[in-house]
Each structure stands twice: as C-alpha cells, then as structure tokens.
Amino acid sequence: MSNFQWIWQYVKTNRNKLWVAVIFFLISTALILINPYVMGQIVDQVIDGHQDNLLIPLLLLMIGVTVVRTITRYIYQLIFEQTGQNALFDLREDMYRKLQELDFDFFNHTRVGDIMTRMTGDTDAIRHFISWVSYQVLECVFYFVVSIIVMMTISWQLTLALVAVTPLIFILTRLMAKAQHPVFFQIRQSFSRLNSMVEENISGNRVVKAFVREDFEIKKFNEHNEDYKQRNMDAANVSKTYLPWQDGTANSLSVIALIFGGYLVIKGQMTLGDLVVFNGYLWMLNQPMRMSGWLINDVERFSASCVKIRQMLAAKPSIEVQLGQKPLRVQGKIVFDHVSFNFSDDPEHPVLSDVSFAAQAGQTVGIIGETGSGKTTLVNLIGRFYDPTSGTVMIDDKNAREYPIRQLRDNIAMVMQDVFLFSNTISDNISFGRPDLDSEYVESVARVADADNFIMKMPNGYDTIVGERGVGLSGGQKQRISLARALAKDPSILILDDTTSAVDMETETKIQHELDGLTTKRTTFIIANRISSVRDADLILLLEKGHVVESGTHEELMAKQGKYYEVFQKQLGLEKGEQVGTTE
C-alpha cells in the first residue's frame, strides 16, 4: 500500500465534507479569473467607451465576486483543516491504542523520545499534508488543466509548444523527489535523536547535576543540534540544485510564448491581440509548475513521517491483545511446568531454565536469588508480559497462554522494582488500577501499606501532586504508595518485586502484619533480597542463574543446610557483624 492509499483510510470518513470543499474550491478558484476580466471591462467600456452608467454595476460585481470568493475559500480551507484534524485525531488514537498493546520487548528497545517524535512531529507532517498540501495540489492541477484548455482555444500550436516543456518539469520533479527522499528521512531521524537526547536529559537531570555534567550535556546537545541543522541544510542543498531549474523551466514558458508566439504572429498564423491574451493566461500554467518543486518537499516530509508511523502501527506484540471479553476472576493457583525463557534477541543466554513449582491459591511464594538471576522475569511470565520459550505456566489449571492478557492482568497486581508514579495526586495514583474507588478505601489501603502516616503529613495530604516518576518522594515512600496502588486493585495474585528494599525493617514487619491481616485470600509472590521478607512464605524458591536450586519452606531449607542456609547465615553475619557472638 502506498502512503497515499494508507492515509486515505484516515481521510475517507470525511469524504462527503470533502466533496463540499472541492465544490467551494472550484467556485473560489474559478472566481479568481473574473476580476481581471471585470477590470479589463472597466477600462474598455467605461474609460475608453465612456459608458459611465456601467461603472457602479461593474464595481459592485467586483466586490460581490471577491466576497463570494473569500467566503468560499474560507469555508473550504476550514473543511480541509477539519479533515486534517479528524485524520490526525484518529491516527493518534490508533497509535495510542497500539502503544498500549505493544509488549515490554518493544519498549525495552525503543527510546521514549523516538515514540514521542512519532506521535507529535510525524503526525504533524501528516496533518500538514492533508490540511494544506492536498488543496495546493488541487489548485495546481486545476490551474494547469484550465489554462491548457483556455490556451488551446487561442492557439493550439503555441499551447503544444508550451506543453512540450512539461515533461522536463516532470523529470525534474521526479529527480528531486528521489534525491529528497532519503534526506527527509534523515531529518526526521535527526529530529528524533534530538528529541530523545533532550528527553533523557530532562529525565536524568538529577544525575547530570550530581556529576556536574552540564557542560558535557550541552556539548552532546550541541552535536545533535548541529546535526539537525546540517540535515536540514542537506535538504536545502537538494532544493537549491533542482528548484531554480524548475523555476527557470516554468519561467521559460514566457520566453517560448513570446518568441514562438512572436514568430507565429510575424508569420501571420496568429494575431497580436491573441498573443496578448495568451500571455495574460501564462501565469496559470506557470504557477503549478513552479509550485511542484516546493510541494515535493512537503510530500517527501510526509512520506518520511509515514514510514515510522506505519512501522509502529504494524508492529505486532508477540503476545496478542484480544479485546472485548467479559471480566473473569481467577483463583490464583499457579503452576510452572518446566518453564524456560530467553529474550528473543539473545537466545544463547537463557534467563530461566527448567523452572517448576506449584503454588495453591492463597499461598505465598518467596523468591530470592542474586541480581540478574531471573526473579523478575519469572513473575513477569505470570502476567504474560512474556510467554515462556518452552514449558507452560498454568493458572487455575489452564495454560496462561489461553487467557486474554487484559482479563488476566486484571487479576494481578504488581509492585515493581522501579516504582513509577504518575504526576498526579497521591490519591489518583493509588486508585490507578480502579479509578472509581472512594477516598475511604484509598486511605484504608494506604494504611495497610503504612503510607497513610506520611501522606497525611504532606501539605495537601492525599491531594498532593507527586512529580513525574514520583520525584521528591523517598524510595521508601514511593514503594509504599506503589504497594497501596497494588492493594487497591484487590487482585487474586499479588506480586511484590523487591517492594520493601527501601523501607526499614520495622516498617517492613508492620506492613507484613497488615498484609497477613487482610481478609481476601490471594496468591502472593514476594521477591526479596532479605530473608526476613520471605521467611513466612509457604514456598521459597532460591534462584541461581535462572535455575531453581532450592525450594521449600523456611524450616525445610534451613534444615537442609544448603545454599539458602548459607545466604541466611551471611545475612545474619552481615547484619550483626562481629557482634553476633556477644549479643547471643
């Protein structure tokens, strides 16, 4: 499908309005021809012919024509603008919807700034194309056709001589389009890089300041800034190579008309009067030829933007999103049966190898293991953020792959390692998963997460707006709000990924007691580095490089005196140091 066919899908819903616009366009454009004619009449009839009574009607005609012409033009401009906006609206909606469907894999490999570019700069190029370029092209075509018809009636020989030049314009246009194509894509890419760089700089402003890297960042920015300018200059270079020729060719029509026309007149094949009239229409043929080069730039900008947007819209999430099913409630029995997983771009490094375990509904599973041992990946398989490479994950005795992902995720609440809070009120953040929650419920879950205390101390309490990502809050505070957010969803499966790493042990115990006290039975996964966080679990998995090396309850694992025991001893030692002996 060409880019034009593709964008037509977004435009065609406005078909009826566009017909109206085209009609108004034709009226308006045709009226341009009237006033010069009326002025000629004034000179001929009134000034030379002294028919003074015609003056006022002619003048009123001129004003009337202008009024109609400007009103019709105003209307069709607005319709084209509206069409552009409607298409832009739908396109953005489609892109946003796609964004929500794409999986983690896509986001792990695409920079935020690049997606931003697609949804803002690129869509704007498309809007511009629909709202403006389209009727400019229309105008060109109209002038071209009308002028040729009119000129033909005056002198077909001369007209043919002029039309003979058009292939040259056509070739130049093609050549220029071909040369500009990669250039505009480069401009777009450069813009995306610039956008990404600034985006990262803003997000990472704390690190930049902490390391006094402002100058380094400015230097980096300067490179991108300069590159963006250079790419634009590349386009100017192509333009300056082709456009003057194009313009010159269009202007050469005047020369041809004059010389060849003059020749025809001298040879008696045309009258001088006809030549003068012919000359009067030349601009109409001239104009579209001159515009074509400029429009090519807009078209190429449009194409470059289409590429990236269409690429994103065509991206298939590896886990398909099915829409429209009824909500379903799972109990929360989870079984991993010989599950292995590796990222598609790195098949040599399995992240999980042959993991098997079973958790009954309502049980708590603790997962401990080293950094990078696959803990987070393991729980990500439950919510189908990834599907296993081999083996099966069973939820309520049914293969997880058979669950539509949104319905499944409705039953799961995760507290992620990187706490992400939205720049919104604390209360809105907590009720993120269930926007209809009342404030009482929000406060009650905040109490469970031991967040109520510090929230109440804030200037606006629950209505305090937190900065993007939760900046301004301490790690422990963010984790607790994030926990409250998960609890507010009242899930059957609760996943706590290193949720309490930044809170002190006392608070952690308090939270654990509160969690135990909750009446709803839910299957809970706790990923932690501290044994204290998992010791009450019904099942503890010790992961090492993607393998479950030990599993069982705290007591069983302690009795085994294996690796878990070792970790525990180490933690005890680390916590108490040399004083272990003296205090016991």
Added chain:
Amino acid sequence: MAQRNKSDVDEELTEQFNWYDYARLARYIKPYMKKIYQILIVIILANVAGMLGPYFTKITIDSIIPNKNLSGLWLIGILFTLSLFFIGWCMRYRIYHITELGQDVLKDMRLDIFQHLQKLSFSYFDSRPHGKILIRVVNYINTLSDLLSNGLVNLISDIFNVVITLIFMFAINAKLTLYSLALIPILIVMVMVIQSKQRRAYQTLSNKQSNLNAYIHESIAGIKVTQSFAREQENFRIFDETNEDNRRTWMHAVKIQFLLWPGVQNISVITMCLIYFVGIRQIGVEVSTGTLIAFIGYVNNFWNPVINIGNFYNSLITATAYLERIFETLDEKPEIVDHPGAKPLPQIEGNITFKDVTFRYEPGKDILKDVNFHVDHGQSVALVGPTGAGKTTVINLLSRFYDVNEGEVSIDGHNVQDVTLASLRRQMGVMLQDTFIFSGTIMENIRYGKLDATDEEVVAAAKVVRADDFISELKNGYDTVVEERGSTLSAGQRQLIAFARVLLADPRILILDEATSSIDTRTEELLQSGLLALLEGRTSFIIAHRLSTIKNCDQIFYVDGGKIAEHGTHDELMAARGLYYKLYQSQYDMLRLAHD
C-alpha cells in the same frame, strides 16, 4: 514548594508577551543581519531581473512584432533567457541562505533554552510533567522555523516594496493615494480584533498541545505500570479527551486565524473600486486615463505586500503563543546559583560542619530544624531513621541541591554558598535513590563519572564494586547497549553500574543514598570489601536500611522529626539504649525469629 502541575491542567502563564519580547527575538536575529542584507540585495536584484520580463514583452509586442523584426526577436529571446539564468542563480542563493538563516536562529534559541535548563534546579523539573518541558525545547521552537526564515526576509522586502510603491503613488497623484489609504484604519481595527482573539486561541492551543505531549510522555514512560494494571481503557479515555481538546482548540484557533485573509482581500478590492470610482470621475479634471491605469497598477503592487505583511503578522501572533512559553522558560530563575563573588572551592579534605541549619520547602513546615554536627575528613557517617525524617534533605543541603533557610553548611571552613556550584559538586560523588542509566553502552554509562577515563579505569572501577561479574557475562560485555533507564537490566545491576560511576568520579565526599537497597546478599557481601576501599580516605554519608552497611560507620546519626535525635558510634548508641538501640533490636529480633 508550589503545587505541582499535572498533565491535565493548563499551566498558567507567568508573564504576558510584550514588546520587550520582540526586542528579545530581534536579538537572536541581530548576529545575522549581515546575512539578511546580503539576501535582501539578491532578492532585489532578482526582482529587478524579474521586471525585465514584462519589459521584454512590451518591446516585443510594441515594436518588434509590428516591424516583423525576426533577428530582434531572437535577440530578445536570448536576453530573456539570460535574465532567467540570473533569476535562477538568485533563487539558488536565496534557498540556501534563507534556510541557513532560519536554522541558525533556531539552533541558537534551542541551545539557549537547553543551556538554561541545565542551570535550573531540581524543583523546576520536579514540579511539572517532563513532556511539558520537552515540548518547549523541541516542538515549540520548530514552529518558529518558517517565521524566522522566509517570513522575516519576505517581511523586510515587503515593507520595502510598500514604502517604494507609496512614494511612487504620492508622486503620481496625492489625492488618489489618500483615497487608497482611506480604508487602512478599518484594516487596522480588524487586525487588532482578530489578533487579540487569535492570540488567546493560540495560547489555549499551546496549552492543550503541551498537555497532550505530557500525557503521551507519561503514558510511554509508565507503560509497564499501565499494562500490568490492565488500565489501558481508562488511559485511552483520558487520552481521547486530551486529543479531542487539541482538535477543538486547533479548529477554534484556525477559524479566527483564517479570517484575516478574506478581510484584507475584501478591503483591498473595495479600495480598488474606490479608486476606480473616484478616479474615473476625475478623468480629464486632474488625472489622465494613462495615469489612472498606471495608478491602479500601483495600488495592486501596494496591496500584495500588505496582504503578505498581514500573513506575516498572522503567523507572528501564532508564534507568540509559543514564544512566550519559550521566553518564560528562559526567564525561569534557577533557585540555586553561584553567589556574586563565589570562588572555586579549592581541593578539599572533607571536614563538614552543619551549624544551626534549618530548612523548609514551605513556611511553617520545617524539614530540618537547628541541625548541628561536625564530621572530620575521612569519616563515614550513617544516616538512619524513619522515612521522611529528613535524611535525604541533609545530603541535599550538603551538595547544595537546596539552600538552607537558616544556618550554615561548610566544608573545610568554606560556606557552601560562597563557592561555585561546579567546584563544589565536582568534589562530591552522589549516588541517588533513582539510578538513572542513559541509553548507550555500559562503558559510556560508567564513564559518565569521569569523562576522560580509559577503558581500563572503567573496568577497574566496575571490578571494585563487583559490577564486572555480571557485565562480563553479557553478550557484548561492556559494549552492551542499554536503553534509556536501563530497562533491560535488573534494578540491582543498575545500582552496581551507578556505583562504579561514582567510584570512577573519585570524589572527596561520597554520598550513598539507599545505594545498595536492591543488591542481593552475595553481591553485597562481596561489595563490602570494595566499599571499604571506596570509603577509605573519603568523607562519606550513607543512607541505608541495612544495619550491616550502617554499623561499620564511624558515626551514626539517627534523624527523626527534622533533628538529629541521637549520634555516636554503633557501640555508643547501643549502650545508650535509645532509638537506635530499638531499631537495631527490632531488626535483630526479626532475624532471630527467622532463625528459630
């Protein structure tokens, strides 16, 4: 701290656009005035050459054809063609240099705003969605592109044309000239009315665009949370509203904007009619037919540039809505700046004194109150206490991310407010709670701590903090490309990279804010020895919850309620049986409980 902004709330404009801002805009253009003059000369030459066309046509029709002068015809053809080549050359010059002019001005503005952003304090970034900052640096500035290149040059040549034409008109017939200016007051009133409405409309639009940008940005950044909460529908609903707001305000704005052209067009035609009307009555009295026709031609010449100027003004009004946001950002005062006469901080030893330090974000709510302490160089200090007690604030004051409200923070006897920020922070290594990883290779990320570090130095630093273990297992080792925020790495791995980064910076004062919270036991154990090496000879502040990290410190501060409630060594505090003792016991109890 002022109430933060969020994505669905319009930002209030803190300063209205005024004439001073045009002067400011002019300042960006000033360095390129020479270039503008050159372009103008070329444009005028091209216009003159363009006038030759009608002249050639005139003589061809008036004399050459009636005289059947074929050779004259060919000569005209050649001259005409030559003039076209000259026009082509002018166009070539113009395309390139006008683009360059526009790009240069934009580049300068972009750089200015970016440089200014680097000076702004945390609070600026913390108090609004990042998408709203981003749109100003990138998108808003781009909207000025046409205005500052073609628009500007055309404006100058149009004004030139208007003035010249007016002079000619007056020379021909002053009375008719006055008639042709009769409607100018109406034009001015119309322009004023349209511009005030248009301005407001574009201000609203720019706000809505900013909101949309912010919402998209947050949606992408927080996509994992959204998906894991299956909240897509609700997000979509909000997006839909924001999107609709954009469409509506856009249409409203263009409805007003597009009014200008029909207005000017109608006024120009009415003026024309007026001239005909008046002129024809006076034929033979004051004016000849030839004069009238020539005059009408000039009226046309007069109105075309006026319409262009109108269009320019139109886009200027549109751009104003963006310009005022850009200038607003440039006028944002950094809260933390070098004081006048600030000197660079000399090489420090790292003796730190807090004297009667009080700090608050807003009146009446002291975060820290009358805090006093002294730390000798080379000592390590652990800050413990409940969340929100003010631990992070202590270190933020030390590295002057915020300024104290009362009291004084000094290093080696230098008040931190009397030295330059760069010299102060360069001697400090801060490892923050949020580990931020830039997109790039792991090597580049660690090197951020010391830009001229060799690969060997980077690897050595990674080894000390035990990051080398996992890095060397990656497919491409140190050259592994990580995406923004390091989303493909685990939180613990990111902390290790950040650790290496700080170590490489080799600061005199080291600040670790919950730096090891996500690191597993084995790595932590291994890290301990590296950490000791790291702490050796540096003054360090450590915020941590793990007592293992805390207890080996030379001093422990228990921060509670904005005060240092207890301080001393681990043994002293244990002996004192106060808050620290309680904290320690509770953790110890939990461990013992686990052991039983």
